[in-house]
Amino acid sequence: MKIITYQDSSYASFVKKLNRRAFPEHGVRELVSDIISEVATKGDEAVFTFAKRFDGVELTRKNLFVTEAEFERAAREVTAATKDAVKRSLANIRSFAKRSMRKDWSAKNAEGALVGERFTPFNRVGVYVPGGKAPLVSTALMTAGFAQAAGVPEIVGATPSGPDGSVNSALLYALQAAGATEVVKIGGAQAIAALAIGTKSIRPVDKIVGPGNRFVVEAKRQLIGAVSIDLLPGPSEILILSDKTGNPHYIAADLLAQAEHGGDSIVGFVTDSKALLGKVTKAIDAQLPTLSRPDYIKQVLKNGTFLLQVKSFADGVAIANDFAAEHVSLITADEEQWLPQITTAGAIYVGNDSPVAVGDFLAGPSHTLPTGGGGRSFSGLRADQFQRRTSIVRLDKESVRKSLPVIEEFARIEGLDAHGRSTAIRLEK
Known part of the structure; x- marks a missing residue:
């Protein structure tokens, strides 16, 4: 972990680097461009080749899509507790989505012409759910669930299978419960390319949504225009901004929870309290040995974690807006003053008793949020992003x-x- 205070000589240069712009890496850009070209020219053949290379699975046209038998088996294998969790999460998602959808309207302009807007759902959308370290069941709900609430008739889930060609049962159950009409067993940049361009087996979609690693994000960036995209959500990140009223044990737990994603995740804590900074550091050290994924967490603590003491809380707010984090936790004695001043966060969690995990799994807003500084330009996934706007003039x-x-x-x-x-x-x- 980097622990820096405003009195350190490196403070100014470190803070300057926190003002991020999500530019693609050259090597990633080139590799993704090659993958897209292969899928565009070779179609299914390229998809199967990349599945073998990156996921170690032998795919064919016969096992490319999840079958009805696989859905039925997943429903049998999933526990009653999992089904209840999915049901309750979807209920909140649908309720939130219905309130945020845009509605048709019309009015007369100054010359008496009737003008207005009509909003209709996209015909076919692709929902990307990353594979890898854990089955992201909640991501299935917080992407497909919003598409379903918006009335999208065709929802295509895309997620990589294991080497045996199977997909986690809980993930399959969640995708189907959230309205997925088909699920294709591919991941990575090749999945984004196949959904955008289409192959002999995979019909192209109108829009692609969902988070992913840097290769998935770059594929979405390169394919804008060929297909509509939601935003550029990459590896998970959190910035916790707290004054002396923060509970150090809660703060440490939230930092460790986001570090649990591993990989390129970024975890930051900013405070104007030297005492709280010390307590949070000790709490992280105390809680880490009790967790089940210490290797992933240690990697993020080493490479992607910073704890920063600022001179004033206002300085912390400025840093939070420059950093434009996916998740911002705001803990302060004066919420009414500071909450309106956080303007670039993907989502804000207010107060000591608002863990980010509730937003990840249950609260209702989608956890598919802008990362890498993208919060300046993008907002999180919403139901109205599954609606196509058409203006009407009469x-x-x-x-x-x-x-x-x-x-x-x-x-x-x-x-x-x-x-x-x-x-x-x-x-x-």
Whole structure:
């Protein structure tokens, strides 16, 4: 862990680096570009080759998709407790989603034309669920569940299988419960390419959502335009900002929980209290030996964790906005003052009793959130991102008459006389 205070000579340079921009790495960009090209030219053959290379699984057209028998087996194997957890999480997701969906509207403009917007669900979306260290059942719910709530008729889950060609039963159960109409057993950049471009076996989708590693994120970045995407959610991250009122044991537990994701996860703690900084450090050391994934956590503590003492709480808020973390925990005696000033976080958890884990699994908002500084430009996944917006315009003769002078003036300025003529002709006898 890096432990730095505002009095250290390295403080200014370290804080400067926390103002992030999510630029792709050159090597990642090139590799992903090659994968996309292979999938575009060779289709299924490329998908099967990459599945063998990266996941160690032999896929064919016969076992590429999860079968009905596999779904049925998953439902039998999943415990009643898991089914109840899925049910309760989905209930909150659907309730939250319904409140955030955009609704059709119409009104008359100054010339009397009827204008408005219509919102319809995408026809077919791809939901990416990472594989690897743990079955991310909650990610299935917090992607497909929002698509289902928005009324998307075709939801394609994509997640890598194990070397034996199987997918975790709890994950399959969650995908089906959340509305997935098919599940394809592929992961990585090749899955994003196949969903975006299509192959002989995989029909392309209109939009791709879901988190992933840096290769998945880069594939989504490169394929914008070929397909709509949600945002660029990469490895997990948290920044906890606390004054002296923070509970050090809770803070340490939240930091360790995010470090549990391993890999390139980033974990940060910022405080204006020297005493609290010391207590949190001790609490991390005390709790770590009690956890079941110490190797993943130690890797993140070594390479992706910082504890920072700032001179003032206002300095901490500025750092939080520069860092634009996926999750921000805000713990302060004056929430009303400071909460409105956190403007770039993917999600904010307020107070000592608001663990990020509740947002990860149950609260209702999607945990698919911008990372890598992307919070400046993107917000987290929402139900309205599964809605296609269409503007509607309807005129009658009177609104055409009132509009004509303005249309003719713009047509004159821009040298587009056919535009003016197309409006004026509607008033001629």
